[in-house]
Amino acid sequence: MKFTEEHEWLRPEDDLIVVGITEHAAEQLGDIVFVELPEEGTTVSKDEEVVVIESVKAASDILAPIDGEIVEVNDVLANDPGKVNEDPMGDGWFFKIRPSEPSQMDDYMSEAEYKDMIS
Amino acid sequence: MSDAPQDAPLTRLKLHDLHAELGAKMVPFAGHEMPVQYATGVMKEHLHTRAAAGLFDVSHMGQVILKGADPETLALGLESLIPAAVLGLGQGRQRYGLLTNEAGGIRDDLMFANRGDHLFVVVNAACKAADISHMREALGGIEVVEITDRCLLALQGPGAEAALAALAPEVAQMRFMDVASVTLAGAEAWVSRSGYTGEDGFEISVPAEAAEALARALLAQEGVLPIGLGARDSLRLEAGLCLYGHDINEETTPLEAGLGWSIQKARRKGGARAGGFPGAERILAEVESGPARLRVGLRPEGRAPMREGVALFDGETPVGAITSGAFGPSLQAPVSMGYVPTALCAVGTKLAGELRGRMAAVTVDSLPFLPAQFKR
Secondary structure (H helix, E strand, O other): OEEOOOOEEEEEEOOEEEEEEOHHHHHHHOOEEEEEOOOOOOEEOOOOEEEEEEEOOOEEEEEOOOOEEEEEEOOHHHHOOOHHHHOOOOOOOOEEEEEOOHHHHHHOEOHHHHHHHHO | OOOOOOOOOOEEOOOHHHHHHOOOEEEEEOOEEEEEEOOOOHHHHHHHHHHOEEEEEOOOOEEEEEEOOOHHHHHHHHHOOOOOOOOOOOOOEEEEEEEEOOOOOEEEEEEEEEOOOOEEEEEOHHHHHHHHHHHHHHOOOOEEEEEOOEEEEEEEOOOHHHHHHOOOHHHHHOOOOEEEEEEEOOEEEEEEOOOOOOOOEEEEEEEHHHHHHHHHHHHOOOOEEEOOHHHHHHHHHHOOOOOEOOOEOOOOOOOOOOOHHHOOHHHOOOOOOOOOOOOHHHHHHHHHHOOOEEEEEEEEOOOOOOOOOOEEEEOOEEEEEEEEEEEEOOOOEEEEEEEEEHHHOOOOOEEEEEEOOEEEEEEEEOOOOOOOOOOO
C-alpha cells in the first residue's frame, strides 16, 4: 500500500489500484455529505481532478494519483457519503484504476513514511 | 459576522482553556480564536442541539450599553439609526434591528433590549468597532459603553429551558424575546429568551469571572453539549436566519433581505415616527412597492451543497447568486439562501446553479426551512 502527500492511499488489487483517502484526511475534512465520483471507463491523467468531496466545512478535490482508466467506482457513496468517515481505508474507497504507467506508484510513500509526514 | 483580516492578532476567548479541555478545534473568526467544533463533530453537534441542548460561546460578539439619558431620549436616539421602533418596547423586552446606511443598505444587524434605565445592544463581532464609533458619532448626549468584562453564552435546543431552570427556576417563566437579570453562578447575568438556531433557548451575558462556573454548571446538566461555530452556522441556515457579511451587507436593503417585519408600523409611512433613519427614503418606498430582488430559500437537487458565490440562472440568464449554503443535517439535504429578482421568488420556481462548471437544478423554497420552535 502506498500513500500520497494529498492523503490518498493506493492499494494494489490484482492488476488494479484501489484509491481512497486516509483516516487522517477524513478526520480533517469532517463529516462528509457528498461525494462525486468519475464515470466508469474514463481515462484520467495523474493530478487531474477526479473526485469532489463536500464536507460540512468545504468542498475538496481529489486528484488522480496515476495515469489510467477508471474501471470501477464505489457507488455506495452516492447515498451514504458518511462511509468515508466511518471506514476511510476500507468500505469508504473511491475508485479502482487500471494504471497505464505502473511505475508511477514508485513515487509514493510507504505507510511508515506517510505516518512520519502527518505526525 | 464576516471574517476579519488574517494579519490582525487574534483575541482569545476568556473561556479558551475550557474549550481546549473540551477538545475544541480552534479557528480564526472575526478577529477571534473561536471553537469551530468539538470532538463530537459538526453534524452530531447540530443534531444534538435540535434534539437536546447545545451551549455556544459567542463572547466574540459586541455587547454595548446605551445610557446616560432618559428612556425616551435613548429610544429616539437608537431610532435615528435603525428602522425598528425602540420607543414603545416594554421594559424587559428585546427586539431585532438593523443599522442602515444612507443608501438603504445594512451596516449590521443587532438585538436591542429595554433594560429600564439603559438599552442593551448585541452586535456582530466583525462590525462592533465600526458600530460603536458610528453610534458615538451619531448619538450626542448618549453614552455608548462597550462591555468587555462579560462573556456571552447561548444555550439552545428543546432541553435549554430545563437545563437553565435547574440553576434559576424563574427563567421557565420567560417567553420569546423576554430579557431579565438572573443570578447564575453567583453573579448577575442578563438573560434573554432568544437565539440563532431556530430553537427555543437563551442568550446569557455573564460577568467574565463567573462565566466558567456557569458554563461548567450548564454542561453538567443532562443533555447539554458544547457546540461550535460550524454547527451554529448550519443551524441558523436551516432556520433561515441571515449571517451578516454574507446574506446581508451594505448593498442589501432590509426589504430585499426579507426583513421588513423588523420595521414596525410606527416607523413606516403614516406612522407616528415615520422615517428618520439612514436610507429611510429608499427603505420606506420598498415597504410600499416591494423590492426588485428578494432573499429566498433554495433547495439544490441531489446532495451537493451550493455554497456562497454560486451563480444562479433562469435558463441561460444570470439572475442572482447564493449568499449562504451548506448541507442541512436536520433536513439531510443541501440548503442555501440567495437573492433572485422578485418575479422569480415564488416557492417552487425552478432555477439552476453553476456548480463546478455545470448547471445543477435548484428550487426556490420558503424560509425558514424548518419551523421555529420559539416559546411565544
